[in-house]
Amino acid sequence: MNLLVLGGAGYIGSHFVKLATELKHNVIVVDNLLTGHKESVNKKAKFYKGDIRDRIFLDKVFKENNIDACIHFAASSLVGESMKNPVKYFDNNVTGTIILLEMMAKYDVKKIVFSSSAATYGQHDKMPITEDYETKPTNPYGETKLFMEKMMKWSDLAYGIKYVSLRYFNVAGASIDSSIGEDHRPETHLIPIVLQVPLEKREYITIFGDDYKTKDGTCIRDYIHVEDLVDAHIKALNYLAKGNNSEVFNLGTETGYSNKEIVETARTVTKHPVPMKLGNRRPGDPDKLVATYKKAEKILGWTPTKDIKAIISSAWNFHKKHPNGFEE
Numbered sequence: 001m002n003l004l005v006l007g008g009a010g011y012i013g014s015h016f017v018k019l020a021t022e023l024k025h026n027v028i029v030v031d032n033l034l035t036g037h038k039e040s041v042n043k044k045a046k047f048y049k050g051d052i053r054d055r056i057f058l059d060k061v062f063k064e065n066n067i068d069a070c071i072h073f074a075a076s077s078l079v080g081e082s083m084k085n086p087v088k089y090f091d092n093n094v095t096g097t098i099i100l101l102e103m104m105a106k107y108d109v110k111k112i113v114f115s116s117s118a119a120t121y122g123q124h125d126k127m128p129i130t131e132d133y134e135t136k137p138t139n140p141y142g143e144t145k146l147f148m149e150k151m152m153k154w155s156d157l158a159y160g161i162k163y164v165s166l167r168y169f170n171v172a173g174a175s176i177d178s179s180i181g182e183d184h185r186p187e188t189h190l191i192p193i194v195l196q197v198p199l200e201k202r203e204y205i206t207i208f209g210d211d212y213k214t215k216d217g218t219c220i221r222d223y224i225h226v227e228d229l230v231d232a233h234i235k236a237l238n239y240l241a242k243g244n245n246s247e248v249f250n251l252g253t254e255t256g257y258s259n260k261e262i263v264e265t266a267r268t269v270t271k272h273p274v275p276m277k278l279g280n281r282r283p284g285d286p287d288k289l290v291a292t293y294k295k296a297e298k299i300l301g302w303t304p305t306k307d308i309k310a311i312i313s314s315a316w317n318f319h320k321k322h323p324n325g326f327e328e
């Protein structure tokens with residue numbers, strides 16, 4: 001298939017591009033490189049530098065390529081930043097998706113796999129979360145992802161664009177061959193920050209709050225390996241290629257780990273003491289986010305294959321090999 005990957009130079013996008021090119025798809029990448037890295041994009045993919053909010057630019061990309069399906073990763077994705085600057089999130093995420101859907105309708109592209117988030121659910125007491133849980137985001141980031149899903153629902157009705165929305169839980173780890181991995185500037189995610197301690201880039205990890213309603217008081221998240229995650233996108237594409245209806249799926253592992261447990265696992269994997277300090281809560285953080293993936297298993301035939309130790313080990317191998325990320 002001719003696949004247009006929006007945000008293909010980002011952390012998750014680049015892992016998808018790697019897999020899709022290995023599977024011999026013809027991949028076209030669009031990325032504004034504000035947070036992505038051109039070096040992380042597989043050389044077999046055709047690359048366009050530009051912003052999806054730029055109508056003229058995106059029109060040219062669609063005109064020059066006979067696109068069969070879009071895979072949409074292009075978005076701002078930090079919970080904390082979205083609380084401080086919500087307008088940036090509505091502009092980048094919602095406006096970008098409006099223009100993308102407009103182009104899909106114009107060029108008659110009828111399939112899209114969309115990068116959604118567990119942040120669409122917000123705060124719930126009963127875990128694991130199934131896809132029919134109420135969506136009530138606790139931060140602007142989650143709100144924009146929900147908005148984007150809603151735009152796709154109505155675009156399906158109006159233009160016949162079929163979508164699969166994948167609600168990711170916490171994506172982590174790196175490619176098993178250590179060629180690509182996570183490199184955000186600045187880094188805000190727990191696992192890469194914890195690993196900065198054994199990498200001697202920081203002295204200790206600060207845990208944001210220990211008075212949450214959880215077993216040890218620190219937040220609980222469901223971590224999924226990035227290669228398991230991108231595999232679900234290929235399965236979603238195959239599902240759409242068979243002419244199936246639009247659907248929403250959770251992608252998680254049904255296992256939650258507290259922030260303290262993540263630090264403990266990182267100590268085991270890296271054999272480093274990783275000192276820990278307690279900080280204030282980070283606004284917008286829900287207590288617990290754990291998914292059930294039964295629907296993706298049943299309909300897409302997808303199951304996660306890597307546990308938390310394998311996830312942290314793959315990230316550790318990547319960071320040891322590329323201590324300065326994609327800067328070398």
Ligand code: UFG
Binds near residue numbers: 170
């Ligand atoms: N945390 C710390 N210290 C740090 C960094 C993070 O204690 O230095 C904590 C956070 O407060 C949170 C947990 O580690 O409790 C995980 O935080 P991350 O920033 O790694 O991940 P989030 O859960 O905030 O967000 C991630 C993605 C979102 C996605 C969400 C869904 O960044 O895009 O998972 O669960 F929506």
